[in-house]
Amino acid sequence: MIQKKITLKHIARELGVSISTVSKALKNSNEISRDTREKIQAFARLYNYKPNNIAISLKNKRTRNIGVIIPDIVHHFFTTVFRGIEKYANQRGYNVIVCVSDESFDKEVINMEMLANGSIDGFIMALSAETQDKNDFNHLKQVTEQGIPLVLFDRVTEQVVCDKVVINDEEAAMQAVDLLVNSGKERIALFTTETYLNVSEKRERGYRRALEQNGIPYDEDLVLRLPFQFEEEDLSRPFFETRRFDAVLSVNEVFAIRGMRLAGKLGLRIPQDISFIGFTDGILSKYSMPTLSSVAQHGEQMGEVAARMLIDKVENEYDETDPGSYRTEVIRASLVQREST
Amino acid sequence: MIQKKITLKHIARELGVSISTVSKALKNSNEISRDTREKIQAFARLYNYKPNNIAISLKNKRTRNIGVIIPDIVHHFFTTVFRGIEKYANQRGYNVIVCVSDESFDKEVINMEMLANGSIDGFIMALSAETQDKNDFNHLKQVTEQGIPLVLFDRVTEQVVCDKVVINDEEAAMQAVDLLVNSGKERIALFTTETYLNVSEKRERGYRRALEQNGIPYDEDLVLRLPFQFEEEDLSRPFFETRRFDAVLSVNEVFAIRGMRLAGKLGLRIPQDISFIGFTDGILSKYSMPTLSSVAQHGEQMGEVAARMLIDKVENEYDETDPGSYRTEVIRASLVQREST
DNA sequence: AAAGGATACGAAAACGGTTTCGTGTTAATA
DNA sequence: TATTAACACGAAACCGTTTTCGTATCCTTT
Numbered sequence: 001m002i003q004k005k006i007t008l009k010h011i012a013r014e015l016g017v018s019i020s021t022v023s024k025a026l027k028n029s030n031e032i033s034r035d036t037r038e039k040i041q042a043f044a045r046l047y048n049y050k051p052n053n054i055a056i057s058l059k060n061k062r063t064r065n066i067g068v069i070i071p072d073i074v075h076h077f078f079t080t081v082f083r084g085i086e087k088y089a090n091q092r093g094y095n096v097i098v099c100v101s102d103e104s105f106d107k108e109v110i111n112m113e114m115l116a117n118g119s120i121d122g123f124i125m126a127l128s129a130e131t132q133d134k135n136d137f138n139h140l141k142q143v144t145e146q147g148i149p150l151v152l153f154d155r156v157t158e159q160v161v162c163d164k165v166v167i168n169d170e171e172a173a174m175q176a177v178d179l180l181v182n183s184g185k186e187r188i189a190l191f192t193t194e195t196y197l198n199v200s201e202k203r204e205r206g207y208r209r210a211l212e213q214n215g216i217p218y219d220e221d222l223v224l225r226l227p228f229q230f231e232e233e234d235l236s237r238p239f240f241e242t243r244r245f246d247a248v249l250s251v252n253e254v255f256a257i258r259g260m261r262l263a264g265k266l267g268l269r270i271p272q273d274i275s276f277i278g279f280t281d282g283i284l285s286k287y288s289m290p291t292l293s294s295v296a297q298h299g300e301q302m303g304e305v306a307a308r309m310l311i312d313k314v315e316n317e318y319d320e321t322d323p324g325s326y327r328t329e330v331i332r333a334s335l336v337q338r339e340s341t
Numbered sequence: 342m343i344q345k346k347i348t349l350k351h352i353a354r355e356l357g358v359s360i361s362t363v364s365k366a367l368k369n370s371n372e373i374s375r376d377t378r379e380k381i382q383a384f385a386r387l388y389n390y391k392p393n394n395i396a397i398s399l400k401n402k403r404t405r406n407i408g409v410i411i412p413d414i415v416h417h418f419f420t421t422v423f424r425g426i427e428k429y430a431n432q433r434g435y436n437v438i439v440c441v442s443d444e445s446f447d448k449e450v451i452n453m454e455m456l457a458n459g460s461i462d463g464f465i466m467a468l469s470a471e472t473q474d475k476n477d478f479n480h481l482k483q484v485t486e487q488g489i490p491l492v493l494f495d496r497v498t499e500q501v502v503c504d505k506v507v508i509n510d511e512e513a514a515m516q517a518v519d520l521l522v523n524s525g526k527e528r529i530a531l532f533t534t535e536t537y538l539n540v541s542e543k544r545e546r547g548y549r550r551a552l553e554q555n556g557i558p559y560d561e562d563l564v565l566r567l568p569f570q571f572e573e574e575d576l577s578r579p580f581f582e583t584r585r586f587d588a589v590l591s592v593n594e595v596f597a598i599r600g601m602r603l604a605g606k607l608g609l610r611i612p613q614d615i616s617f618i619g620f621t622d623g624i625l626s627k628y629s630m631p632t633l634s635s636v637a638q639h640g641e642q643m644g645e646v647a648a649r650m651l652i653d654k655v656e657n658e659y660d661e662t663d664p665g666s667y668r669t670e671v672i673r674a675s676l677v678q679r680e681s682t
Numbered sequence: 683a684a685a686g687g688a689t690a691c692g693a694a695a696a697c698g699g700t701t702t703c704g705t706g707t708t709a710a711t712a
Numbered sequence: 713t714a715t716t717a718a719c720a721c722g723a724a725a726c727c728g729t730t731t732t733c734g735t736a737t738c739c740t741t742t
Contacts, residue, residue, distance in 0.1 A: 683742100684741100684742090685740100685741085685742085686739100686740080686741075686742100687738105687739085687740080687741095688737100688738085688739080688740090689736105689737085689738080689739095690735100690736095690737085690738105691734105691735090691736090691737100692733105692734085692735085692736100693732105693733090693734080693735100694731100694732090694733090694734100695730100695731090695732085695733100696729100696730085696731085696732100697728105697729090697730095698727105699726100699727090700725100700726085700727095701724100701725085701726085702723105702724090702725085702726105703722105703723090703724090703725100704721105704722085704723080704724100705720100705721090705722085705723100706719105706720095706721090706722100707718105707719085707720085707721100708717100708718085708719080708720100709716100709717085709718080709719095710715100710716080710717075710718090711714100711715080711716075711717090712713100712714090712715075712716095
């Protein structure tokens with residue numbers, strides 16, 4: 001026995017009153033007599049009436065949905081941020097629609113356009129690698145021009161005027177290098193991404209500045225640029241065999257872990273012979289052998305902040321044309337020391 | 342210069358025609374003259390007209406959204422499944438709303454009720470631990486009784502009649518045990534969850550059946566039941582110190598990894614002295630030292646299948662009251678051998 | 683008794699579309 | 713020339729709400 005959802009109209013017909021009366025009665029409006037109100041409310045309860053979200057959205061021009069577009073979901077940092085977003089949004093009565101851009105510009109564009117047509121009240125997103133490469137942000141601009149609030153996190157761009165949440169990557173990288181130097185390391189390698197990523201660049205800048213401040217000359221030969229997927233034998237092994245270094249700063253976790261594995265195979269002791277520090281303090285850092293010292297990015301907090309900024313914009317009036325309406329929040333990363341240093 | 346979305350009404354007024362004419366023209370209905378059609382289409386293109394999703398949803402009583410409710414998002418297996426769902430759904434023009442139940446019964450109920458009021462066309466979900474514990478599935482039944490399609494995956498229950506996607510956990514566990522036995526192991530421990538989980542139970546059953554088939558007596562003392570978070574010193578160390586065993590089957594990845602760490606500390610060689618096999622072939626298995634042999638659950642495929650089943654139900658008529666309308670698909674797990682065996 | 687004010691409700695518009703049906707104009711046919 | 717069919721478009725209902733405004737009824741008041 002299928003029991004489809006009941007509507008105001010049904011209740012009205014059943015009880016011989018008008019739809020408006022039912023609507024008001026259910027909101028406890030005292031425009032309706034106590035008697036009628038109670039009768040209607042009882043009936044509604046009995047048949048488990050719940051207002052239709054879509055109809056309300058149409059009426060209010062507010063969906064209470066927020067759109068999240070991220071490059072990847074099987075990725076510890078992004079899921080952590082997402083958890084923060086979801087938790088906070090839920091608290092404030094919002095639901096979250098997730099689209100995965102898969103690091104593709106086109107998918108990002110398609111998904112945004114799809115959602116921008118009334119499905120959501122605002123966007124939270126991290127740019128795909130391809131988008132950052134192409135340097136084309138028209139889809140973002142279109143969205144903001146339509147008055148849809150947008151919050152960028154982690155992978156951001158200066159070319160779009162909107163709220164942003166970032167990490168103090170540069171300082172964090174500097175701290176990491178300082179730590180390595182202070183523990184006596186002198187030749188510090190950098191493992192970074194081959195493709196251009198906003199965050200990689202900032203971390204590299206921090207790496208270089210810290211070297212400089214510590215009076216260590218920057219050596220391009222000690223920088224290893226890796227693709228996301230790679231064969232150890234082809235890429236890192238030659239690097240290890242032809243360079244001399246006693247520490248590694250990696251812009252992510254995986255590169256560091258793989259470096260540690262290789263170092264282990266090559267008979268190097270960690271951290272005595274070589275230290276490692278990674279970015280993105282995820283599962284791998286905690287469970288690797290040895291455990292990896294890592295820059296914690298506090299993704300959950302980041303997601304929370306992003307969601308708060310977005311929902312505040314959604315719910316409050318602001319002057320879209322005034323750049324002063326937009327803020328960039330900086331989440332302070334912290335270095336978690338483990339066995340690899 | 343904010344450029345809000347334009348509607349049919351605007352176009353109609355601007356061009357001096359009726360709304361119906363505009364609607365038809367944009368759908369290329371040949372009820373409208375070629376001239377008028379082209380004029381309207383040009384105008385719409387110029388002002389970048391896009392129909393409002395909400396209005397269409399209200400009219401069609403179809404949102405093209407599917408709701409996904411999972412216990413946790415910072416969890417490799419679930420995100421993998423989610424990726425499969427998202428990919429497939431996107432291909433078929435659906436968006437995905439995610440809610441995280443956080444292993445809580447109440448959140449699961451609230452989220453379901455929230456979404457069931459018109460926000461989505463169907464649900465895909467894995468039960469929260471608490472829900473399985475309480476054995477209360479009224480919220481699921483309510484949803485199906487309303488004619489909203491539901492697909493359960495991984496953490497399922499027999500008490501709800503709906504489509505399901507599961508893994509052949511029992512057989513997979515048996516295979517794993519067989520492998521251990523065949524490599525000469527004789528005392529095989531089981532690391533499982535303390536809380537009742539459908540999947541843990543199935544894996545344990547497989548473990549016992551395989552022991553039996555191999556003529557090894559089941560020994561309750563070799564079963565370690567752990568909470569999700571635990572201190573090695575308090576729980577696993579005593580277990581290691583008071584039992585003698587030469588292999589471990591773990592119902593998840595983390596318990597296995599932590600076991601390997603401890604074994605390492607205790608001076609045991611892996612896999613010579615002790616072998617490990619885990620479930621959930623995630624990041625940890627691939628990057629741990631040594632790498633962990635693991636039962637791959639093919640989450641992405643699972644998600645894809647779930648999404649396909651759901652969308653097929655959403656788009657096609659079926660007899661909700663006929664149990665024969667519902668299927669349970671089994672995804673075959675496969676054992677990935679690595680260094681730990 | 684007439685006027686005024688509550689009280690309690692309904693009609694209707696609005697949100698932004700889709701779709702059915704009706705109708706005026708023109709052109710083709712008997 | 714009268715009839716009819718095709719063509720091109722508009723009116724209106726509908727999806728399920730909310731909300732404004734109008735009004736019938738009754739009770740007070742002078």
